Amino acid sequence: MFVLDTLLIGSLRFVLDKVVAAAEAEMQDDSALRQRLLEAQMEHELGEITDDEFAAIERDVLARMRELKGGESHGAISMSKGVTVDVEER
């Protein structure tokens, strides 16, 4: 029974670990945001979006990047009662 519990919790923990890491990566890695900005720059250079539209995208992207930076300091994310997963700081 103990073995089964351990196995169950162990695999649950493993899955949760992966999910959290992926979510964390998505949020912490700003490469998607940088890419969005780069695409907007290209569209702007091509005249496909106006100065104002570009400025709006730039503001949005920068704000989200700042958010990301602010979020980094939390260090751990709580998934549910009793189960706490530690996430290493990058």
Add this chain to the structure above:
Amino acid sequence: MSRNGKRPKAVTFLFFGGKGGVGKTTCAAARAVAEARRRARVLVVSTDPAHSLGDALAVRLSARVTRLPVPVAFDALELDAPRAFARWIANHGEAVADIIANGTWLDRRDIDALLGLSLPGVDELVGLLEIMALAGRDPLYDFVIVDAAPTGHLLRLLAAPDAVAAIAAVFDALQEDHRIMRREFGRLGRPEAADRLIELLVDQAARTRALLRDRRRTTFEWVMLPEELSLEETKDGIAALRRNRFHVGGVIVNRVLPAGPPCPICDRRRVEESRVVARVRRTFADLPVRLVPEQLHEPRGIRSLGAVARLVAGKEAALRRQTSLRRRPSASAAYADAGSLPARRQRSAPETLEALRGARVLFFVGKGGVGKTTTAAATALRLARRDPARRVLLLSTDPAPSLADVFAVSIGDRATTIRGGPNNLRVRELDARAVLKARRAGLESALAELGATLGARESSAEQLLDLAPPGIDELFALLTVTELMAPPNDEGEPPEYDLLVVDAAPTGHTLRLLEMPAAAREWVQLLMRVQLKYRAIARPGRFAQEIVELSQSIRRLQALFHDPDATRFVVVTRAAKVPQLETDRLFDRLRALGLAAPIVVVNARTLAPGRCPRCRLSAAAERRILAAVERRCGRRRCAIIQTPLVAPPPRGPTMLERWASRWIA
């Protein structure tokens, strides 16, 4: 070699090289006349993008062969490089599109857009191939005489076979995957058009390379003026040709002043010239040195060229007698004062300053040899001296720069002060190749990424950079102007310099350089579109970053150049017919490009002819041309600056400044 007798088997190619304005065109045309008189079948071709062959022959020429009238019937044409390239694309565009389609993920629409763009520099390579292809199995001509572009660009043109070989290698790499696939599926059969094109290019490159270096078939005649500056340039040019194993046939010293009655200007010129000629003979003891005396009237048209013809084609020994130049002028004439100038030159001074005031970029343009470097250097020195708080950079963009020769010091690609010059003046000879080299690492990884984006093999990116398409390096070099004068952060730091004085390459190539930002912008935009289109497959990264920055940089440069308050083009000319014709065309082209040219410098005017018949004749001819310049300038509302002819031409900061003080108050 006769028309009636046996047909010779081979064509002889004669290239006339030298710095702009030394009389390459005149000598090439005169040689054509000489060979045609010997009943050889002759074609004379101009490859300079700013043609003056028609002006010299006084015939309207085009990209089609024009037969000149008997008794000296020969053919002439002015090569239209962009059209030659268009012809090439018409013949081979399909195959090129196949290669790109086979080697990348680009679709047909992208490829067609790509092939529709102009490729600065590549058109000239095609032009050279067309000329050299005249050495076919049943040649139409005994002599193909090439009036080549000024030195810097001639040397690049002669590297055409290597560029073609590099293009073939890139195509080959792109085609390789496709070949593997065809082998896999067992559909080998006939070679495709694409493979045939690659083979053709490899073959053409090898044949042209060999032909250009075959001393029995191809000879370079070097044309120069009997001036110190010209000799320095000749040494560099001939050394560069020989380094590349081209055969130099001889040196022509053009416009040597013949003996005449005493005259303060002419006598000083003669002293200087005989010294230079003696040095030429010593320096090139292994080469025939031919002297062509200055003609009383500008040699235009077949008849006046006939007088020069004997001299450029004759035996050296005979020439020495004919020109009777060996007589040494009296020593007392050397380095006398240049003589007083009439009061009218004073009048131009305030006007000069007004036209120059407030500019951030002064771009000196004009036909080769009119004195761009000298006037640009003198202007930069004078303006820096007048205003010590102003940081001035004198920058040469000519691939064959002569700033160092004018200042009589060595100058390189790093901005340096000139000993004896003002402290706030820096001088730099821009080395386009070095600029590209410095950016190479960044460009290489960006290009490799582009290759990956488009599905090309890795090696093609590197090969593409090895090829360093002519013109691309010059574009990057020009963009350094933006970095110097219009830094990216508009509010932030001030530009490195307050005033930039540009000493540009001769007209033809400077115009191309000025057209380049627009052409490059089209390229960059196409690349951005491709990048956005395939963003799902290949995420924009390093390459996208590079092209965005390039696009922004080009836009800033265009804004700077098109602001008439900031950038002024100073058109330098001489009061003679051929430079005048080119100046007119230059004005039109600048206006078509939307660039402001509010200043004309009529350089080296014979302002105090005294009693010397030759000087008086020159002065009278100059006045007629000047009147025409004034009429046109009146309409265009541009200021005219006249600079006095001094002998020897000003060299070194002290002489330059003294000279400039006579025309810039």
